[in-house]
Amino acid sequence: xxxxxxxxxxxxxxxxxxxxxxxxxxxxxxxxxxxxxxxxxxxxxxxxxxxxxxxxxxxxxxxxxxxxxxxxxxxxxxxxxxxxxxxxxxxxxxx
Amino acid sequence: xxxxxxxxxxxxxxxxxxxxxxxxxxxxxxxxxxxxxxxxxxxxxxxxxxxxxxxxxxxxxxxxxxxxxxxxxxxxxxxxxxxxxxxxxxxxxxxxxxxxxxxxxxxxxxxxxxxxxxxxxxxxxxxxxxxxxxxxxxxxxxxxxxxxxxxxxxxxxxxxxxxxxxxxxxxxxxxxxxxxxxxxxxxxxxxxxxxxxxxxxxxxxxxxxxxxxxxxxxxxxxxxxxxxxxxxxxxxxxxxxxxxxxxxxxxxxxxxxxxxxxxxxxxxxxxxxxxxxxxxxxxxxxxxxxxxxxxxxxxxxxxxxxxxxxxxxxxxxxxxxxxxxxxxxxxxxxxxxxxxxxxxxxxxxxxxxxxxxxxxxxxxxxxxxxxxxxxxxxxxxxxxxxxxxxxxxxxxxxxxxxxxxxxxxxxxxxxxxxxxxxxxxxxxxxxxxxxxxxxxxxxxxxxxxxxxxxxxxxxxxxxxxxxxxxxxxxxxxxxxxxxxxxxxxxxxxxxxxxxxxxxxxxxxxxxxxxxxxxxxxxxxxxxxxxxxxxxxxxxxxxx
Numbered sequence: 001x002x003x004x005x006x007x008x009x010x011x012x013x014x015x016x017x018x019x020x021x022x023x024x025x026x027x028x029x030x031x032x033x034x035x036x037x038x039x040x041x042x043x044x045x046x047x048x049x050x051x052x053x054x055x056x057x058x059x060x061x062x063x064x065x066x067x068x069x070x071x072x073x074x075x076x077x078x079x080x081x082x083x084x085x086x087x088x089x090x091x092x093x094x095x
Numbered sequence: 096x097x098x099x100x101x102x103x104x105x106x107x108x109x110x111x112x113x114x115x116x117x118x119x120x121x122x123x124x125x126x127x128x129x130x131x132x133x134x135x136x137x138x139x140x141x142x143x144x145x146x147x148x149x150x151x152x153x154x155x156x157x158x159x160x161x162x163x164x165x166x167x168x169x170x171x172x173x174x175x176x177x178x179x180x181x182x183x184x185x186x187x188x189x190x191x192x193x194x195x196x197x198x199x200x201x202x203x204x205x206x207x208x209x210x211x212x213x214x215x216x217x218x219x220x221x222x223x224x225x226x227x228x229x230x231x232x233x234x235x236x237x238x239x240x241x242x243x244x245x246x247x248x249x250x251x252x253x254x255x256x257x258x259x260x261x262x263x264x265x266x267x268x269x270x271x272x273x274x275x276x277x278x279x280x281x282x283x284x285x286x287x288x289x290x291x292x293x294x295x296x297x298x299x300x301x302x303x304x305x306x307x308x309x310x311x312x313x314x315x316x317x318x319x320x321x322x323x324x325x326x327x328x329x330x331x332x333x334x335x336x337x338x339x340x341x342x343x344x345x346x347x348x349x350x351x352x353x354x355x356x357x358x359x360x361x362x363x364x365x366x367x368x369x370x371x372x373x374x375x376x377x378x379x380x381x382x383x384x385x386x387x388x389x390x391x392x393x394x395x396x397x398x399x400x401x402x403x404x405x406x407x408x409x410x411x412x413x414x415x416x417x418x419x420x421x422x423x424x425x426x427x428x429x430x431x432x433x434x435x436x437x438x439x440x441x442x443x444x445x446x447x448x449x450x451x452x453x454x455x456x457x458x459x460x461x462x463x464x465x466x467x468x469x470x471x472x473x474x475x476x477x478x479x480x481x482x483x484x485x486x487x488x489x490x491x492x493x494x495x496x497x498x499x500x501x502x503x504x505x506x507x508x509x510x511x512x513x514x515x516x517x518x519x520x521x522x523x524x525x526x527x528x529x530x531x532x533x534x535x536x537x538x539x540x541x542x543x544x545x546x547x548x549x550x551x552x553x554x555x556x557x558x559x560x561x562x563x564x565x566x567x568x569x570x571x572x573x574x575x576x577x578x579x580x581x582x583x584x585x586x587x588x589x590x591x592x593x594x595x596x597x598x599x600x601x602x603x604x605x606x607x608x609x610x611x612x613x614x615x616x617x618x619x620x621x622x623x624x625x626x627x628x629x630x631x632x633x634x635x636x637x638x
Contacts (some may be wrong), residue, residue: 069278080306080393087409088342091397094406 010059018059025052099614101510101607107202121206122610126213127192128508133217134188135577137179142573144172146566149532151549153563155556162549166235167250169547171227173238174255178262179220181489182351184497185358186304187216187269189504190297194273196601197291199282199619201611204275212268219261226254237547239348242329242340246321253322256315263308263315263347266354270304273297284619288379291599291623295382296361299389303350303357307393311347314340338403345396353392355489356456357385359496360427363449366503367431369597370446371438374624377430384423391419401469402476410469417467424460428453443595444518448499451526455491459484462537477547480540483533491529498522498576505580506590510607513583517575524572531565596629 029048037044058064063074102124106116117125148168151158160168191209195202203209227233230251236244245252277298281290290298317328318340327333329340368375375381397405397413431453440446462484465471475481506512535558540546544555551559593602600617601608 073274076302077306083394084310084346087394087397088339088346090412091338091342091406091409092336094408095404 018055022052022055099605099609102610103607105610107610121210123191123195123203123209126209127188129213130187134180134184137175141172141175141180144168146570148172149563149566152559156550165549167233170234170237177238178259181355181493182266185500186297186300189500193601194294194297196612197294197599198280199285199600199617200280203272204280205272208268209272212265215261215265219258222258222261226251226258242337245318253319256318260312260315263312266304267308270301273301282619289623292364292381293361296357296385299385300354300357303354303389307347307350310343314343338405341400341403345399349396350393353388355493357388359493362496362500363431363452366445366449366499367434368624369595370441370443371435372626373434373438376433380426381430384426387423395420398467401472414467414469428457444515444522445499445503447522448495452495455487459487459491475540477545478540479536479544479546482546483536486533506594507601507606510590511583512588512590513580517579521572521576525569528565528569528572532562532569535561598625598629599623
């Protein structure tokens, strides 16, 4: 059986830093919506969103401190979601 | 060992008696049996409906029902068989009962959630029943609920898909429980490559249940919203896309085929080495092929949609990917046959049923390749060929694996043996009936008879009559097997702890097991299929 993982306690300071980073990234999202980046409008918005999600998962949801099984499970789940959405859109793109 | 009270006499949590000891139980074994009773009830209902459908088709024109009733009955047959029998049968019954024991633990990780899953299953079933007798009549869409018909049909589609939604939640929670139990409750001395193959197959299945079921749940919610609010998600006139529904539906429903078949493969992987008295051939290959089927099986859903108007590029890619699934499936079949090679084979009902499984499943798999290849699929799409292929895999495969599991673990679950002769007769009748039932359908499909049609041209009458005849034979065989098992409850012949000479942990505990499964700390073998220490235990002395 996999050994129980012990979560190292995160200091309030570290948690606050993540929160500040998330708020800053929210400001970035709003700010870039006022700038026309052409083709990059959507990729930039999605990129910032992904970065925020990653921070939440790693620190607030403790994924950074979990064992390989949990990390693998999470990555597997996201991969399947990407495949499901990707393959469907792929059909529409070539239809 | 005989002095130890079984789970039938001790409740979990302690102190409960009578019906409360069952309805409030946290014991995975009691829940397994509760699933058994519920699933068997639905199986009998759907079997009778199936027989009525085939009786109607035995002669041209009206035989016993009108076209409206026919449409409703094939929908009901599909919905009940899929959502209330084939999907839950092996994982919910035998998985619940044996997964914790095979892992050397006393229960699943979330016992209360396990009970909740059973209530969801029952609630979903009752919902499906209510859907039949309320609203504007039986649903008539087929089990696929394809739009736009499912959105426009005046029949009670909304309640039926709601029932499927609830049943999906039950299935998902069971999967979650199994994955967590696998990782968190397993005996600390048991490494990944010491886990029995049935448990491995349940683990692979559980991942598919967790990942794919939410897709169908959301899709059914969208159908209900479409019916109630006419949003236009799937309606081209409102900017929607009907093919999107098919993508979403098959994203779950094709992996669901592997939810149905993988546990069956796990059962056969347990039975073949036991009655060949030989270590399973290619243990690691079987483990990886289970995971491979779960992964590859999740990438091929659109092979159900070659003629739906999907892009040619997608058709090409999905066809290519479909052939990938054949590889891990073939690895398993090869390993089973190779296990028997030069083994000391001892015929018993579970082994006979497993051998029938291998044969019928192989035919199902090979006819699947005909459907996976675009060129041939277009010719036989939506014909009886598809119906026959599907039943070869689902009934010839999962159905026979279920029967094999029932005969294999019956002594452990109830602590009693059963007579072998009626079991053999029932198994042979079922197999012969099966072939008479579905081989004519394969031929009818190749000749061009569409599926789901109430009536047909004269040239299809002989095939349909033969299929109906086979259907009756098949049902008689099933009745013989079930009556034999039920009669064993009446004429009780006590089963020893290990009547088959098997090696996995469930055979190291008394029959039936005590409430906490293990009286002493179980001995974990380096390899779960090492028969060197198992003595001669001839089946002829037990029947």
